[in-house]
Every structure is written in C-alpha cells, then in structure tokens.
Amino acid sequence: MVWMESVKFRKDRLVLDTSLFVNPAVRNDFGNTPTKAIEGFLLLAEQIPSLEFYMPSSIFKELLNFVDEDNIPGRLLRILHQKSPSRHELSCPAFLLYELIEDMRERINKGLRVAEKAVKNVSKSDEREVIQSMRKGYREALREGIIDSKEDVDLILLAKELDALLVTVDQGAIKWAEKLGIRWLLPSKFKDYLLSSIKKI
Amino acid sequence: MVWMESVKFRKDRLVLDTSLFVNPAVRNDFGNTPTKAIEGFLLLAEQIPSLEFYMPSSIFKELLNFVDEDNIPGRLLRILHQKSPSRHELSCPAFLLYELIEDMRERINKGLRVAEKAVKNVSKSDEREVIQSMRKGYREALREGIIDSKEDVDLILLAKELDALLVTVDQGAIKWAEKLGIRWLLPSKFKDYLLSSIKKI
Numbered sequence: 139m140v141w142m143e144s145v146k147f148r149k150d151r152l153v154l155d156t157s158l159f160v161n162p163a164v165r166n167d168f169g170n171t172p173t174k175a176i177e178g179f180l181l182l183a184e185q186i187p188s189l190e191f192y193m194p195s196s197i198f199k200e201l202l203n204f205v206d207e208d209n210i211p212g213r214l215l216r217i218l219h220q221k222s223p224s225r226h227e228l229s230c231p232a233f234l235l236y237e238l239i240e241d242m243r244e245r246i247n248k249g250l251r252v253a254e255k256a257v258k259n260v261s262k263s264d265e266r267e268v269i270q271s272m273r274k275g276y277r278e279a280l281r282e283g284i285i286d287s288k289e290d291v292d293l294i295l296l297a298k299e300l301d302a303l304l305v306t307v308d309q310g311a312i313k314w315a316e317k318l319g320i321r322w323l324l325p326s327k328f329k330d331y332l333l334s335s336i337k338k339i
Numbered sequence: 340m341v342w343m344e345s346v347k348f349r350k351d352r353l354v355l356d357t358s359l360f361v362n363p364a365v366r367n368d369f370g371n372t373p374t375k376a377i378e379g380f381l382l383l384a385e386q387i388p389s390l391e392f393y394m395p396s397s398i399f400k401e402l403l404n405f406v407d408e409d410n411i412p413g414r415l416l417r418i419l420h421q422k423s424p425s426r427h428e429l430s431c432p433a434f435l436l437y438e439l440i441e442d443m444r445e446r447i448n449k450g451l452r453v454a455e456k457a458v459k460n461v462s463k464s465d466e467r468e469v470i471q472s473m474r475k476g477y478r479e480a481l482r483e484g485i486i487d488s489k490e491d492v493d494l495i496l497l498a499k500e501l502d503a504l505l506v507t508v509d510q511g512a513i514k515w516a517e518k519l520g521i522r523w524l525l526p527s528k529f530k531d532y533l534l535s536s537i538k539k540i
Contacts, residue, residue: 253454
C-alpha cells in the first residue's frame, strides 16, 4: 500500500533543549565542553538521515550564552534546524490553564511559608545565611518542576507542533509533555538512541 | 431579511461574578446584605426577558459561602443559570500561555524581593508587624491583577464560550477578558445597565 510506505519512510523529528549540550550530566556523553558536545553530537547526527533535529530559536540563543558563536560549525545549522513554534496559530487545551493556575496557587502559598519561616529564623542565625537558605527554598517552591520561562513554552509547543520527540533535562517541560501527549526521551539515553538509529539504517 | 430578524432578537448573555452580590461597593446598588442584593437583582432581572444571566457553578458555590442557602429564592435559579464552561472542549491561544508564564516569572521575583526586605527589617521592628506587612506585599506582588484561581478561569472561559458580557470586579479577570476579546461591563454601571434594558423593551 502506498500509504503505508510513505508512513514508514517519514523522517522522525526530535526537539532538543540546550541542557543536552550544557548540563554536564548529559553533555559529557558527547564532549567535556559545550562546544565539544556540539561537535560530538554532530558527528553522530550527520550519520542519521532518518532523523530531523529542531531547536526553538529562543533556546538556541540560550545555547549561545555557553558556546562561543565563532566555534559553532556551520554544519550545525544544517543539521539542527532553528524554528520557533507558530505562537499565534497554536492553542492549548483549557484544562491545562486550570492545572497551571492551581499549581501556581499552591506554590505561591508554599513560597510565603518559606518567607515567614525565614523571618522567624533571623533572630537565631546569621542574616546572610537565612537569606541564602530562603532563596533556595523559595526557588524550590516556585520554580522547580514547573514551566517557568517562555523558552520552556517554546520547547513544548514546538514538539507538539512537529509531533516530535522531546529531549530535555527540564522536569517542568517533561511534566507538560506528558499532559499534552508529547513523546519524550530520557536524556541519559540520547546518545544511545542516536547510536542505535545509525545501526538501523 | 429573516437572518437579520433572528440576529436582532437573539438574547444577549451576561456572565456574573459573585463579587456583584458580595463586594459592598457594588452590592449596595442592589441591597445592603448579599441576600438582599440577590433579591434586588432578581426584581430587575425578571423584567428583562431580552437578557440571559449565567454564573459558573464554582462561582455559585462561592456565593453560597456568603448567603444562607435557605434564603436563596428558587426564582434565582430560573433567572441565573448555573453552568460550568466546557472545560475539556475549550482551548486557549498559545500566546496567552507565554503571557501568563512571563507575568508569573516577574511576580515570583518581586515576591522574593518582598521576602528579602522583610528578613532585613526584622532587627529593626516587631517580628509580627514585619510578617503582616510582608504578607500584604507578597499578596500584592503575586496575586493582584492576575487570574489566580480556577473560579477565575471558569468565569473567563464561560464568558468566551457563551460570547457573553462579563460583569465582575476582579481586575485579573478583566485583564484576561481584554486579551481574549471578551466584552466586559464596569460593575458600578451594572444596575443602570439593567434599568436601561427594562426601558428598552
């Protein structure tokens, strides 16, 4: 059947996060600096014509904070496509709005409790230490495991738009990928995934 | 033309927030207790067959915290329809997600600065006062002028779904109404609006 053939040979798409080239736990699979990790990724990716790699432009800009632009090989831009999601055409299911707002509400309350505890602790310990520890607790309460930047939203929406496999270390993005039915890959398996894709051709 | 006739006679819909019957600044137009305000509203609304009134079920439940259920006249439920938005069918444009997340990000940073200031002030003034004033500042930073509950989302989405006129005191809901192209009415003009609708029939 013609239809089945065309499905069989459709290229699979992957949406990649900066963290893959920056976060040492994952990056080291490819190279011990961001620039080397990009090189290492490219060497594999070039051998896999069955996969298409994408990165939202905003995320790519983040990557440039870690890599000297002069050191980025031109090949990268042929292999790793920069594309923003179609922000003004896409929509998201309303139930996500409810979940986001309820989640934020709980986190806001938690953040206030962290702050109140800090105020009560000042008399007992060093002010600078109290502030340090409050910042950490506050960050955990309000930022961790949640989508908290437009770059994160780009990542999720681009994966949705392209029906792509999302590869990221960000727990907030993974949580949303699951809500939206987006496939995601354990980032620690990313190199293996690429290697096995080479063999299968 | 038949089509124009039917448009002309289509009932206009209004989505009402609890605040209209609870917030004294608006409620007093109708009565000096929530129960009397409901009665006052009913007396007018019953004379306006050209308008249909709606309230999300979650908002109606909030109203029951202020009004003794026994004192709610059965007529109210015939005039003021309880209906939740179709949460699992509706969607929202993706750009709203970006705005919400960017807005929250700024507010979260502001909340942390409020907390840090409080910690630094403890040595100078009474702990209890510092906490009180921090709570106020934190609330302003993180809650005011933003949709912060699923009831608020219900209000907005129901108005969108019904293409209704939104009547609320909540600034966060009004802000979102404007983003989504939902008509809204100055709540202080709600009684006048009803009165003028009676005259026009």
